[in-house]
Amino acid sequence: MDKKIKQVLNVIIFDLDRTIFDWDQVQILARLKVDKLLEYYEIDPHDFWLSYDKHHDALFQSFVQHELTAKEYRIIRFQKPLECFQIFDRSLAIQLNDCFIDFALNQAIFCDGAEEALQICKQYPVKRVVLSNGPAHGQRKKIEKLKLHQWFDAFYISEEREIAKPAPQAFLQICDDFNVLPCTCLMVGDDLEMDILPAIQTGMQAFWVKNPIKFQQHHSHSPRHLTELKSVLETFDFDYDHESENLI
Structure with a gap:
């Protein structure tokens, strides 16, 4: 044969x-860091992340398709859920993004x-x-x-x-x-x-x-x-x- x-x-x-x-595990930990900031500004973390998840995939695809720059994508993904709380503060969106990114990108979790x-x-x-x-x-x-x-x-x-x-x-x-x-x-x-x-x-x-x-x-x-x-x-x-x- x-x-x-x-x-x-x-x-x-x-x-x-x-x-x-392991982006899922890192994201969980990074969100906990952001939660402290949200609570400081009296924003409910649970509702915030529900809104974040609702908008995120579409925003990421807009970045991938060159409709948004990396900077725009990162800020808008936090800006959108803030707007659900009637908060139109771009500087706060930047602060939340920086907190998230600074933590997430310093992890080494396989x-x-x-x-x-x-x-x-x-x-x-x-x-x-x-x-x-x-x-x-x-x-x-x-x-x-x-x-x-x-x-x-x-x-x-x-x-x-x-x-x-x-x-x-x-x-x-x-x-x-x-x-x-x-x-x-x-x-x-x-x-x-x-x-x-x-x-x-x-x-x-x-x-x-x-x-x-x-x-x-x-x-x-x-x-x-x-x-x-x-x-x-x-x-x-x-x-x-x-x-x-x-x-x-």
């Missing part, structure tokens, strides 16, 4: 937030299993890349705090590259830069719509990371814990000559 030919793997691409960086997964990936002769949507300053700060340079060869951040997931070119730019075919790339991410499906549509392999907070379903794909990445990598073949090339 012929031995089954394994798929060659040349590049592993990781999402950053909620895949490597998602469960992320450090182990990165260490395993480092053992393979592949290029390792971060592909992330978000403000460049914030994403670079997270990269610095987590000391990700020891694990990764390149970082693709939407604000710097001027293209964001789920656009196909956000993924394909990596293939172009590293001179590899999409089928030899593995996308590792937590978001079905932003990471997994668009990667598959470009021809990449995908590993969907289970998010304990954000519940998503798909008829033919299932999320998995990062600890399962090791067994998935064992199913690939590796182009050992490819690692020595100067690809980027």
